[in-house]
Amino acid sequence: MSVITISDQEFTQFQHFIYEAAGITLSPAKKALVSGRLSKRLQHCRVNSYGEYFRLLTSGDASDEVQTAVDLLTTNETYFFREQKHFDFLREQALAARKRTQAFRVWSAASSTGEEGYSIAMVLADCLADAPWEVIGTDISTRVLQKARIGHYPAERAKLIPPAYLKRFCLKGTGPQQGTLLIERSLRNRMRFMQANLNTSLPQLGLFDVIFLRNVMIYFNGDTKRQVVARVLSLLKPDGYFCIGHSESLNDITDAVQLVAPSIYRKA
Numbered sequence: 001m002s003v004i005t006i007s008d009q010e011f012t013q014f015q016h017f018i019y020e021a022a023g024i025t026l027s028p029a030k031k032a033l034v035s036g037r038l039s040k041r042l043q044h045c046r047v048n049s050y051g052e053y054f055r056l057l058t059s060g061d062a063s064d065e066v067q068t069a070v071d072l073l074t075t076n077e078t079y080f081f082r083e084q085k086h087f088d089f090l091r092e093q094a095l096a097a098r099k100r101t102q103a104f105r106v107w108s109a110a111s112s113t114g115e116e117g118y119s120i121a122m123v124l125a126d127c128l129a130d131a132p133w134e135v136i137g138t139d140i141s142t143r144v145l146q147k148a149r150i151g152h153y154p155a156e157r158a159k160l161i162p163p164a165y166l167k168r169f170c171l172k173g174t175g176p177q178q179g180t181l182l183i184e185r186s187l188r189n190r191m192r193f194m195q196a197n198l199n200t201s202l203p204q205l206g207l208f209d210v211i212f213l214r215n216v217m218i219y220f221n222g223d224t225k226r227q228v229v230a231r232v233l234s235l236l237k238p239d240g241y242f243c244i245g246h247s248e249s250l251n252d253i254t255d256a257v258q259l260v261a262p263s264i265y266r267k268a
């Protein structure tokens with residue numbers, strides 16, 4: 001079987017496609033990534049070129065295939081307790097909220113396969129005990145959201161889960177499930193995962209005490225970042241906290257929040 005190559009013009013079409021769909025800017029260096037990730041879909045859809053696949057996506061008749069292409073073109077790398085300082089900070093905030101009657105609400109705004117949301121939920125379950133709390137995870141990719149809801153992971157992704165949390169909130173796979181872990185049912189049942197595209201108007205999620213928007217802005221250009229951050233911050237309570245990835249920055253993006261610790265901001 002001959003290998004189908006992607007031309008520069010076809011690559012440009014996919015750059016536009018994912019920019020329109022998700023606000024993601026793909027540099028020219030991503031040409032091989034695009035052709036590699038989509039090649040199986042050409043076979044599946046029985047088309048003979050990337051251009052033909054692009055026409056299918058933009059025909060208006062293939063919404064499931066559009067979602068599949070978005071799923072494939074997003075990068076979903078994540079792990080539990082990534083960037084530990086944010087979880088130490090969350091712990092302090094949750095402990096300070098213990099006496100509150102109103103639910104303490106946290107949003108994992110690009111939750112990928114759910115490790116970030118479950119890490120947040122473990123901290124809140126530990127610190128807030130019977131006080132009300134809620135964690136919502138959202139992502140543009142339905143494929144990662146499905147995985148998040150199931151909560152079943154390769155064990156190596158859990159290296160940074162504190163041992164006490166591992167014992168309390170995770171079931172260790174045995175037999176054919178060896179080398180995996182399953183998030184314990186009661187914690188899984190408390191999480192809500194739903195689709196939200198940060199690049200369009202957001203669903204009604206209510207207001208949050210803390211928002212995690214981590215390791216997704218790196219894929220956006222300046223204008224998209226400004227729009228996404230404004231949209232996301234409109235759901236943060238006054239005095240609420242906003243956590244971004246350690247390699248990301250809000251320079252020239254917003255003045256609605258003030259830096260209180262590295263990569264942690266408070267809404268004015």
Ligand SMILES: C[S@@+](CC[C@H](N)C(=O)[O-])C[C@H]1O[C@@H](n2cnc3c(N)ncnc32)[C@H](O)[C@@H]1O
Pocket residue numbers: 021022023024074075076077078079082109110111112113116138139140141144196197198199213214215216219245
């Ligand atoms: C690298 S993961 C980051 C996961 C997690 N926040 C972390 O820091 O480990 C980036 C996630 O952003 C999601 N994403 C990309 N563009 C998006 C958009 N426009 N709206 C919502 N999610 C988006 C991707 O699907 C992916 O799951």
